[in-house]
Amino acid sequence: MINIGELAPLFCLPKDGGDQVCLKDLKGRWIVLYFYPKDLTQGCTLEALDFTAAKKDFEKLGAEILGVSADSLDSHRRFREKNNLTITLLSDEEKKTLETYGAWQIKKMYGREFKGVIRSTFLIDPKGIVVFTWPKVKVANHVNEVLTKLKELME
DSSP states (O other): OOOTTSBOOOOEEEBTTSOEEEGGGGTTSEEEEEEOSOTTSHHHHHHHHHHHHTHHHHHHTTEEEEEEESSOHHHHHHHHHHHTOOSEEEEOTTOHHHHHTTOEEEEEETTEEEEEEOOEEEEEOTTSBEEEEESSOOSTTHHHHHHHHHHHHHO
16 A cells, blocks of 8 residues: 555546546646445445535545546446446556555455455645555545545645
């Protein structure tokens, strides 16, 4: 995992619609970068809906929300359309950004080991520094925790 105080690793990832989002182009803004396991699953849908519901609150503070998973752009489009999501979803099918941020790790389920996305969130300040991290996120109340921390750090 990337540690607090470190420069956020740069990335450029595609979003549905064909555009690319590059971290370097967002310098000067607060970034909520969250990694999630799978489009159209219960926990990931709840998290995306919570971020969508709070999007205007984050925007008022000058923060951009970026959700990243290893799902395809087509999967992201279906996920966004089905749930009326307004946040930006980025595709990392090669898992390079997931690995760089430490969100692609070995997981265990039912005695089986496999590589997968560890639900995690990084708060990046306008200078590109990681100022807070949430490793192994629990979805319930997470978006409120991120918003509260952002407000606290801006004081």
